Amino acid sequence: MPSSTDPPKAYENLDFLNSSSGRTLRILAEYEEPAARFRKHRIKDTVVFFGSARTLPRATTEKRLTQLRGANPKEMNNFADILRHAQQDHDMSAYYEDAVELAAKLTKWSLDLDYADGRFVVCTGGGPGIMEAANKGALEAGGQSIGLGISLPFEQHLNEYISEDLGFEFHYFFMRKFWFAYLAKALVAFPGGFGTLDEAFEALTLTQTKKIKKPVKLVLYGEKYWREIVNIERLLDHRMIGPEDLDLYAYCSTPDEAFDTLVEHFEKEFL
Numbered sequence: 001m002p003s004s005t006d007p008p009k010a011y012e013n014l015d016f017l018n019s020s021s022g023r024t025l026r027i028l029a030e031y032e033e034p035a036a037r038f039r040k041h042r043i044k045d046t047v048v049f050f051g052s053a054r055t056l057p058r059a060t061t062e063k064r065l066t067q068l069r070g071a072n073p074k075e076m077n078n079f080a081d082i083l084r085h086a087q088q089d090h091d092m093s094a095y096y097e098d099a100v101e102l103a104a105k106l107t108k109w110s111l112d113l114d115y116a117d118g119r120f121v122v123c124t125g126g127g128p129g130i131m132e133a134a135n136k137g138a139l140e141a142g143g144q145s146i147g148l149g150i151s152l153p154f155e156q157h158l159n160e161y162i163s164e165d166l167g168f169e170f171h172y173f174f175m176r177k178f179w180f181a182y183l184a185k186a187l188v189a190f191p192g193g194f195g196t197l198d199e200a201f202e203a204l205t206l207t208q209t210k211k212i213k214k215p216v217k218l219v220l221y222g223e224k225y226w227r228e229i230v231n232i233e234r235l236l237d238h239r240m241i242g243p244e245d246l247d248l249y250a251y252c253s254t255p256d257e258a259f260d261t262l263v264e265h266f267e268k269e270f271l
Contacts, residue, residue: 030175046123051130051190061090101255103137135161223251
């Protein structure tokens with residue numbers, strides 16, 4: 001019998017594994033453990049949905065507006081700002097509902113393919129907002145639903161619409177981004193903030209530089225929003241990108257338009 005003074009095996013030594021010396025093993029684990037689960041569930045490729053974690057469902061924003069409209073403005077400080085923000089949240093909630101619809105349409109389409117198993121599975125960052133909406137649409141349509149979460153001091157837990165055993169929690173951003181990119185055949189960027197911009201432009205950079213060799217399409221969902229936030233075409237005017245780079249992305253503003261764009265891309269490049 002081993003004595004109580006026997007040292008732990010290296011792979012059971014949590015002090016070592018959590019130290020700077022164990023970093024390479026932690027990084028490798030964030031590659032090998034997801035890879036094993038994707039093989040287990042026969043996930044061949046994904047459609048990645050990005051977007052704001054702050055976007056709320058329509059029912060939630062309608063309830064809030066109804067409450068505010070029935071309130072006495074004199075009983076609230078900054079009532080005008082509160083009402084304006086509630087109206088903005090309500091306007092943006094249309095994107096939540098669109099993400100649910102688009103994810104459901106893509107999932108139903110993929111399930112009808114003759115070789116549908118593990119193809120074009122909806123994948124998100126696993127959080128609330130647009131991520132929750134896309135996971136919800138995929139799961140309610142009867143398909144698999146992937147969530148690649150990240151540990152952040154202010155971040156929430158994975159949403160409830162992720163398939164069992166397909167929810168992940170990453171420590172390293174770059175390993176999470178690897179799994180977003182590695183399996184993706186297309187990416188859909190709904191309105192969002194810094195994180196969404198980062199993910200969208202990283203996808204454009206990797207495809208432009210051929211670090212991603214497969215023809216990945218980026219759909220910028222909500223043309224009015226994206227053209228207001230960033231004017232990509234001006235990069236061409238200043239000769240910072242080439243004319244062919246404009247083909248790396250497409251603007252779409254309805255679930256049907258985005259669905260048709262993505263299916264055309266999949267059928268041309270991957271089916």
